[in-house]
Amino acid sequence: MINSELTEKEIKILKLKAEVKNKFLKKGIQIALFSGITYGIYTACLTLGMTKGVWSDWYGENTAGLSAFVIVYLLAALGNAINDISSSFWAILNSIYQGKFQDFLRTLNTKPGKQIMLAALIGGPIAGTAFVVALQMAGSIIVPISALCPAIAAILGKIFYKQEINKRMALGIGICVFASFMIGSTGMGENFSTELLLGLVIAIIAAFGWGFEGCVAGYASAMVDTQIGICVRQLTCGIVNLFIVVPAIGVMAGGIDISTSLTIQALTSMPAMIWFALSGLSTFVSFMTWYKGNSMCGAGLGTACNGTYSFFSPFFCWLFLGVISGIDGWNLPTVAWIGAVVMIFGILLIAVNPLDFFKKKEEN
Template sequence: MGQTAVMNNPAALVAKNKLAADFRRKGIMIALLSGLLYGFYTAFMTLGMSKGVWVEWYGENSGLSAFAVMYLLSALGAATTDSSSALWAMGIAGIRGRFGDFVRCIKTRPGFVMVVAAIIGGPLASTAYVVGLQQAGSIVVPISALCPAIGAILGRFLFKQELNARMLLGIAICFGASAMIGSTGMGTEAPPSLLTGILFGFIAALCWGIEGCVCGYGTSMIDPEIGITIRQVTSGVSNLIILVPLFSMISDVNPVTMVATAFGDGEAMVWFALAGLSAYLTFMFWYKGNAMCGAALGMACNGTFSFWGPFCCWIVLGVAFGYDGWSMPPIAWAAAVVMVFGIFLISMNPMDLLKKRNG
């Protein structure tokens, strides 16, 4: 009855369309903000791993083996960030009176699916991402942004999801952009660990692509805010009880001492706390933006982190704190922008935007 009244009233119809357009425009801005916050999450986490006791651990006289420096410290950095993010998530859920919902949902089947996905995207993907950042710098960020392309391919084989010509073109563009980035490792001035870092960036993209496929099931049945809390808590806890102890055992290091020292270092923890908050907000705004402007457009907007990641690292680490090695060659910047376009093509048909604007 109300819908019919609106259709018969031109002024009401115009007002309704304007309200929908404003709502969608706000959703786009929120989804874009999620991509920007992902960049700050990357920058603050890396900054935390260059302060306080971390300087000693990465120093030549740390007493840590090469394996420990490369893998244990990366796992510990990811664990510290994810645990900080989990504390933010639980604290915000508690303030909003939703902590009980979190406890109830984690016991359900969709909650279990979210836990499994978080283990894949937490200990595995986040540690690989940090290893890549430490070995190759911010050039790893656009490589890890291949996750939507990999997720689309996996979705076709695992869940028989559509993979049409437009999406295949977007995937080809993404992988072409990653090849452009990889080509920077062929020069004489490239650091010796750059190709290793890029390899770990691909591993992170693969794990996040798998997580994206699995989480699609979980988030369709769980409130996004609760789903994000489950994801961050699982990621933080699993990092602390799986990878950090495993790599500590291999490195012959006491994991309790390492974790206690990391969390007790106030100089570094300030930045890890900011990285954890940024990580929580980037997921929150991504899901909220998806709900307001549509999942396809939301994914495309969030994919701008392939540009914002290197940009934020350059601003925070290079410009603000004066660390060397956080600038990228022009071809890598161009590739990051090209990858944003590829992600956009995978996510949605550009003609749909024109239709909605004309409509």
């Protein structure tokens, strides 16, 4: 009787553990999916902010006397820098509210903290700026291209860390590449231009940067509190972008005075800064929930869920800029929408084996 009762109790405990684990997994998936949604909102708010206030003069018909180099590269770097500074502001405010600011300061001098800084340098100044440049050159069509980062992360993981790429993952990578060709082909019609092609190429650079960041930051983020890690990442991105990348491009454009003048004008343009504040908040929430989702449902599945921004970014750009603001050029062809959905499926296939879900049901 005692053994029988103990066995029944053990069964109940195992069932309870399984239920708790499943609930935890589902919550992690929901949080990771939310990160993809908020990344889409960030993309739309940032793009909309770069049409308001002084930005409308810079990107207007008269271009405010700015050169093509300044318009394409310096303004994109400046927009990315202001967004990251805004995002770091929200992250630090949150750490103070949560009572974790001192932990954030201590983390800066630790090995995991320095690894996150290194990852931020790749994912922020390089990938982030490339993303904004591509967005300004080719529109939201580049977003699914940049979402190749999970596939690239899998390939880089194989090269740098000897991580396995099995047949399922290889198929997922192939699907992602096929989807990117589907999306890219929509720009090869009557409206095709060298600017659009260059935008697509630069979007691939962004994907490589974020893929590399995922490899480097994966280990470090596992040892640092999510909210603290986001502070380290966003502050690093903001400082490097605003005080190194933007001035450096300014020198290339003719002098550091150009970047200084444009930065002051941008920071004091309130109609635009309202949207940059919202884009920074969305960026902070997106990265924080992505890291949190990864810790709850695993980095593979979390990254796959976050990769849904390949759909949500074009969707919110179309909604905010096209429908609400009435700005032309933000409608995507049907093939691009289909390609975005195919991309999400490929990302999911890289991250997890769909058969595992059926196995878990059978075990339960």
